[in-house]
Amino acid sequence: xxxxxxxxxxxxxxxxxxxxxxxxxxxxxxxxxxxxxxxxxxxxxxxxxxxxxxxxxxxxxxxxxxxxxxxxxxxxxxxxxxxxxxxxxxxxxxxxxxxxxxxxxxxxxxxxxxxxxxxxxxxxxxxxxxxxxxxxxxxxxxxxxxxxxxxxxxxxxxxxxxxxxxxxxxxxxxxxxxxxxxxxxxxxxxxxxxxxxxxxxxxxxxxxxxxxxxxxxxxxxxxxxxxxxxxxxxxxxxxxxxxxxxxxxxxxxxx
Amino acid sequence: xxxxxxxxxxxxxxxxxxxxxxxxxxxxxxxxxxxxxxxxxxxxxxxxxxxxxxxxxxxxxxxxxxxxxxxxxxxxxxxxxxxxxxxxxxxxxxxxxxxxxxxxxxxxxxxxxxxxxxxxxxxxxxxxxxxxxxxxxxxxxxxxxxxxxxxxxxxxxxxxxxxxxxxxxxxxxxxxxxxxxxxxxxxxxxxxxxxxxxxxxxxxxxxxxxxxxxxxxxxxxxxxxxxxxxxxxxxxxxxx
Numbered sequence: 001x002x003x004x005x006x007x008x009x010x011x012x013x014x015x016x017x018x019x020x021x022x023x024x025x026x027x028x029x030x031x032x033x034x035x036x037x038x039x040x041x042x043x044x045x046x047x048x049x050x051x052x053x054x055x056x057x058x059x060x061x062x063x064x065x066x067x068x069x070x071x072x073x074x075x076x077x078x079x080x081x082x083x084x085x086x087x088x089x090x091x092x093x094x095x096x097x098x099x100x101x102x103x104x105x106x107x108x109x110x111x112x113x114x115x116x117x118x119x120x121x122x123x124x125x126x127x128x129x130x131x132x133x134x135x136x137x138x139x140x141x142x143x144x145x146x147x148x149x150x151x152x153x154x155x156x157x158x159x160x161x162x163x164x165x166x167x168x169x170x171x172x173x174x175x176x177x178x179x180x181x182x183x184x185x186x187x188x189x190x191x192x193x194x195x196x197x198x199x200x201x202x203x204x205x206x207x208x209x210x211x212x213x214x215x216x217x218x219x220x221x222x223x224x225x226x227x228x229x230x231x232x233x234x235x236x237x238x239x240x241x242x243x244x245x246x247x248x249x250x251x252x253x254x255x
Numbered sequence: 256x257x258x259x260x261x262x263x264x265x266x267x268x269x270x271x272x273x274x275x276x277x278x279x280x281x282x283x284x285x286x287x288x289x290x291x292x293x294x295x296x297x298x299x300x301x302x303x304x305x306x307x308x309x310x311x312x313x314x315x316x317x318x319x320x321x322x323x324x325x326x327x328x329x330x331x332x333x334x335x336x337x338x339x340x341x342x343x344x345x346x347x348x349x350x351x352x353x354x355x356x357x358x359x360x361x362x363x364x365x366x367x368x369x370x371x372x373x374x375x376x377x378x379x380x381x382x383x384x385x386x387x388x389x390x391x392x393x394x395x396x397x398x399x400x401x402x403x404x405x406x407x408x409x410x411x412x413x414x415x416x417x418x419x420x421x422x423x424x425x426x427x428x429x430x431x432x433x434x435x436x437x438x439x440x441x442x443x444x445x446x447x448x449x450x451x452x453x454x455x456x457x458x459x460x461x462x463x464x465x466x467x468x469x470x471x472x473x474x475x476x477x478x479x480x481x482x483x484x485x486x487x488x489x490x491x492x493x494x495x
Contacts, residue, residue, distance in 0.1 A: 080489055134438045141435040148425050157489045158421050162435060165417070168482055169439050176442035176471060180449065 068100025276364025
């Protein structure tokens with residue numbers, strides 16, 4: 001770990017600190033509890049049976065995905081407004097966006113597995129699902145823009161605009177799909193809302209899941225944005241080194 | 256900051272400059288005939304391919320409204336690419352912004368030019384739906400159809416201009432534009448298709464619901480008009 005520190009003066013080569021270690025350990029402990037509780041300690045639902053256990057993963061991933069996208073939007077807003085610290089906020093926005101896409105993919109996956117068991121179908125054109133799907137694609141596009149090799153400030157501005165527009169998109173997509181579906185026949189599947197009666201322990205496990213996933217989110221975003229910062233520094237240092245090498249080469253020729 | 260002398264609240268000034276920019280774009284379009292030579296044939300081809308793929312006249316008739324707007328969405332991607340390629344090719348947009356033209360005015364100018372081109376395209380596609388798919392429009396339904404075409408085309412032009420600026424000058428913009436813009440255009444596709452369905456005299460949706468969708472299209476246009484005029488400044492800023 002310390003050998004690399006010399007390559008980038010003034011920075012630690014790792015991305016972990018005392019805080020992230022505490023967050024990581026806490027996340028591990030709570031996640032272990034949720035796994036045990038979700039599979040063995042909580043009862044099966046009277047209607048849905050064991051498939052209700054998917055909820056302990058599904059609800060927290062959905063929560064984290066939305067939290068991530070809100071974080072991305074807020075960081076993007078700051079990155080646009082605070083000109084001198086644009087890239088710092090941009091890195092947070094990007095890291096949060098990446099984690100958000102990952103968690104939203106898990107939300108869609110766990111949701112459709114649950115849907116197959118409960119509704120008998122993987123997918124329903126229900127407003128909440130449709131909005132989530134469009135949002136997922138939107139952030140995949142956001143990440144695609146972030147991957148483009150261009151001027152970092154320009155990329156930061158453009159991706160910030162996309163992230164803010166995505167927030168604008170959510171209510172419009174949701175409202176239009178609600179209107180669209182209301183004109184159609186109601187789906188003829190069992191219990192389309194999927195509401196379950198939760199006893200206190202189930203609720204506690206669910207909240208523990210939300211807490212665990214939120215900690216994992218924080219841990220991932222902190223590490224990811226520090227990693228981006230390090231790779232940015234490496235690029236700059238690499239460029240400086242290349243320029244210095246080139247200079248010494250030229251001066252060597254002159255001599 | 257650029258263009259601050261001409262405040263955005265000066266609407267007459269904004270419209271004058273926007274119309275000048277739109278005229279410039281439309282003149283370029285008229286001289287190169289990109290819309291007529293490539294986009295219109297492409298859109299018509301898409302309409303024909305839809306009919307071939309669905310392979311059933313009643314099904315095509317039922318889906319006609321949605322197919323028209325899908326073809327519009329795909330074609331919009333082509334028109335938007337073109338609208339920004341002419342700006343970025345010789346850094347023309349930087350020259351425009353260097354003349355202290357407020358970015359919001361450039362946004363509206365480009366949106367107006369896009370609107371005119373897409374409106375022409377929409378007229379061609381609705382005509383194609385009548386001819387190829389056997390759709391009929393009569394009486395008061397014509398008013399609804401014209402209103403839908405105008406409001407949906409405005410929304411397409413505004414979102415197209417906004418996302419065209421997002422990807423302008425980027426590597427791989429051809430594939431990025433649809434990936435970014437199409438999810439945002441989903442509400443417009445839903446609204447325009449349902450309202451057009453009502454105008455085509457569908458059994459599943461009545462005229463009142465059709466007009467309700469026009470309301471949604473209106474809100475959509477206003478939201479993205481405001482967002483676009485605000486976002487155009489950070490989007491077009493150059494770092495060099």
